[in-house]
Structure formats: C-alpha cells, structure tokens
Amino acid sequence: MAVRALCSRQAFRLCSVLASTSSSSSSLGRQQSNRGLRVGFLGAPFNKGQRRVGVSEGPQAVKDTGIITSLQDLGVDVKDYGDVEPDNNNNNKPTDDAGDSLHLGPNGERHFEAVLTYNQRLSSKVGEVLKDGRLCVTVGGDHSIAIGTIHGHAHTNPEHQVVVLWVDAHADLNSGTTSPSGNMHGMPAAFHITNLSSRHAKLQDGFPQPSLATIHLAYIGLRDVDKGERAFLDQLGIVNYGMRDVDRLGMREVVARCLDHLSPSTTRPLHVSFDIDALDPLEAPSTGTPVRGGLTLREGLVVVQEAWAGGHMGALDLVEVNPHLGTPTDAAYTAHAAKEIIMGALVGGYSQ
Numbered sequence: 001m002a003v004r005a006l007c008s009r010q011a012f013r014l015c016s017v018l019a020s021t022s023s024s025s026s027s028l029g030r031q032q033s034n035r036g037l038r039v040g041f042l043g044a045p046f047n048k049g050q051r052r053v054g055v056s057e058g059p060q061a062v063k064d065t066g067i068i069t070s071l072q073d074l075g076v077d078v079k080d081y082g083d084v085e086p087d088n089n090n091n092n093k094p095t096d097d098a099g100d101s102l103h104l105g106p107n108g109e110r111h112f113e114a115v116l117t118y119n120q121r122l123s124s125k126v127g128e129v130l131k132d133g134r135l136c137v138t139v140g141g142d143h144s145i146a147i148g149t150i151h152g153h154a155h156t157n158p159e160h161q162v163v164v165l166w167v168d169a170h171a172d173l174n175s176g177t178t179s180p181s182g183n184m185h186g187m188p189a190a191f192h193i194t195n196l197s198s199r200h201a202k203l204q205d206g207f208p209q210p211s212l213a214t215i216h217l218a219y220i221g222l223r224d225v226d227k228g229e230r231a232f233l234d235q236l237g238i239v240n241y242g243m244r245d246v247d248r249l250g251m252r253e254v255v256a257r258c259l260d261h262l263s264p265s266t267t268r269p270l271h272v273s274f275d276i277d278a279l280d281p282l283e284a285p286s287t288g289t290p291v292r293g294g295l296t297l298r299e300g301l302v303v304v305q306e307a308w309a310g311g312h313m314g315a316l317d318l319v320e321v322n323p324h325l326g327t328p329t330d331a332a333y334t335a336h337a338a339k340e341i342i343m344g345a346l347v348g349g350y351s352q
C-alpha cells in the first residue's frame with residue numbers, strides 16, 4: 001500500500017533525479033532506476049556552532065557505516081569529495097574551553113567569524129559539487145553548516161533560488177539578539193530569509209547573501225522552539241509542522257502538504273536540511289541537543305522518501321551526529337539512523 005502510494009506520487013510529479021521511468025518496487029527495479037543518479041559526498045567536520053566536542057567526528061562516523069559502498073551497490077555514481085576542513089587544527093577542543101577565545105559577534109554570536117568564514121568556503125565547495133552535475137550530500141558537523149550549504153546551493157542555481165525543507169526538533173531561526181545560547185547552530189535558517197537577514201551581522205564582503213522568501217521554507221518535527229523563533233514563525237507565516245501536527249495528521253499528510261507548499265521544480269530545486277535530532281533520542285541518542293518526543297526512524301524515512309519521490313532534490317544536509325555522546329553502541333546506532341535517512345533521500349530506501 002505504502003509502496004503503491006509512493007509510486008503513484010512519483011508518476012504525478014516530474015522526477016529530475018531518476019533517469020528511468022520504471023516505478024517497479026523490486027530491488028532490481030530500484031537498482032536500474034538508480035543508474036544515472038550522480039551524488040557528491042562532502043564532509044563538514046565543523047563544531048564551532050555549538051559547545052559540545054565530538055560533532056566534528058560526525059562525517060567519519062557516517063562514512064564508517066559503509067554508506068558509499070551501499071549506494072554504489074545500488075547503482076549510484078558516488079564521488080567522495082572529502083572534508084572541507086576547518087582552518088585551525090584545534091577544532092576538537094571544547095568550544096567553551098577557558099583558553100579558547102569565543103570571538104563573539106556583534107550580537108553575542110559565539111565564534112561569529114569562524115562560523116561564517118568556514119561556511120563561505122563550504123558554500124564554494126557545494127557549488128563545485130553541483131556544477132559537476134551531482135546531488136550534493138553534506139554530512140556535518142553542527143547545523144551552522146547549513147549557512148554554507150544552502151548558500152552554495154542557492155547561488156549556484158542561475159536564478160539564485162531553492163526551496164528548503166528543514167527537518168529538526170528546533171527552528172534554528174534565532175538571531176544573536178533572540179538566541180538564548182549564542183550558539184550559531186541555532187541560527188542558520190535565519191541567515192537565508194530575506195526578511196530576517198538584515199537582523200544578522202555579515203562578513204565584510206556581505207556573506208552570506210539571503211536567498212529565501214518566507215514561502216520557500218517549511219519545517220517538520222519542531223518541538224523545542226524559542227520565544228523569539230516562535231514570534232518569527234508566526235509573524236512571517238512560515239509553514240511549520242510540529243510533533244502535534246504529526247500526531248494529528250500523520251507524517252504522509254504532513255510531508256505532502258510541505259511539498260505542495262514548496263513545489264520544488266527544475267528552476268527551484270529542493271534542499272533538505274535534516275538535523276538528526278528531529279528523530280527521537282531513542283532512535284538517535286548521540287546528538288548534542290536531544291529533545292524527547294520526536295520522530296520515529298520510520299517517520300523520518302517517510303519525510304525523505306516522499307521528498308525523493310517528488311523529485312528535484314538538489315542537496316541534502318545530515319547534521320548533528322556526535323559520536324562522542326553516549327556509549328559506542330549509541331554512536332553506531334545514531335550513525336546508522338543517519339545512513340538510513342540519507343539512503344531514503346537518495347534512492348527511496350534500500351532495506352524495505
């Protein structure tokens with residue numbers, strides 16, 4: 001039933017990613033239809049958007065699941081572009097270490113310049129992957145890296161336009177003045193919204209330039225939203241589906257509404273920014289800001305599989321896997337959940 005619904009959806013929407021028109025759900029059918037799918041993998045081992053050590057090990061932990069081989073086994077052409085390394089070699093230091101200067105931004109943003117200069121480099125790298133004709137998968141790293149990934153995606157596109165599906169327990173819509181923490185992983189979405197970007201300090205050359213009208217962003221999974229963020233969501237009318245909406249409507253309906261609203265297209269491709277903390281901590285325990293009452297892995301998969309089926313996905317972020325948190329088993333479990341989500345987004349899942 002689920003598969004049939006997925007296929008009929010696929011039939012109604014133009015799918016830019018799949019070369020084949022086959023909608024067979026057999027593993028052979030999938031394998032054939034993945035031919036022609038070209039993916040670029042980028043690691044973004046950056047941790048200065050938050051305070052916990054270990055999130056810079058996220059890309060390696062996800063790679064250690066064997067994800068690249070699994071994709072290749074399904075016929076996907078995957079190129080590993082390696083990591084965009086942070087400038088200094090002290091990236092593993094706790095970011096609130098006494099000796100580590102915080103370099104606050106004008107509104108108290110922690111590591112303001114380090115976050116933005118890193119993201120400027122990341123943005124160019126994302127552009128490079130996309131210009132190679134590949135769907136760009138960026139594995140973080142903390143969520144501040146979405147400043148660079150979305151910027152790179154939007155500004156590579158001739159019209160400078162994308163739509164963004166943000167899957168997260170948090171809205172990440174703070175500015176320096178509304179943020180309760182000063183952590184920039186709680187701010188990336190706001191940098192891209194034209195109506196909010198004037199609240200943000202920029203680098204001297206103007207980076208990052210905003211690219212999203214409020215109608216080009218939609219949220220799924222919210223359950224820990226700060227007061228200032230709630231005010232922005234309400235005032236700007238940004239489409240957002242929290243956990244109560246998921247309870248009431250079911251995830252298939254929630255994603256369908258988000259995708260209808262965003263209507264990704266060839267000229268306005270879809271960027272999915274998936275924070276692993278959207279999942280319940282029982283599913284993904286090794287993450288820095290866990291919030292109970294979250295998505296099951298199945299619900300997370302419904303989000304990405306429907307996004308896949310709808311087509312036009314140009315880039316995907318998978319962030320906030322921190323293998324230093326919890327037990328080694330927790331870390332492996334979390335990395336595996338991340339793998340499932342990425343596979344679901346790229347090939348519609350592989351183990352069903």
Ligand SMILES: NC(=[NH2+])NCCC[C@H](N)C(=O)O
Nearest residue numbers: 143170174181183185186289
């Ligand atoms: N990407 C994340 N995990 N963000 C968590 C943000 C938490 C909180 N809203 C803050 O701004 O500090």
Ligand SMILES: [Mn+2]
Nearest residue numbers: 169170275277
């Ligand atoms: Mn989050």
Ligand SMILES: [Mn+2]
Nearest residue numbers: 143168172275
């Ligand atoms: Mn986030």
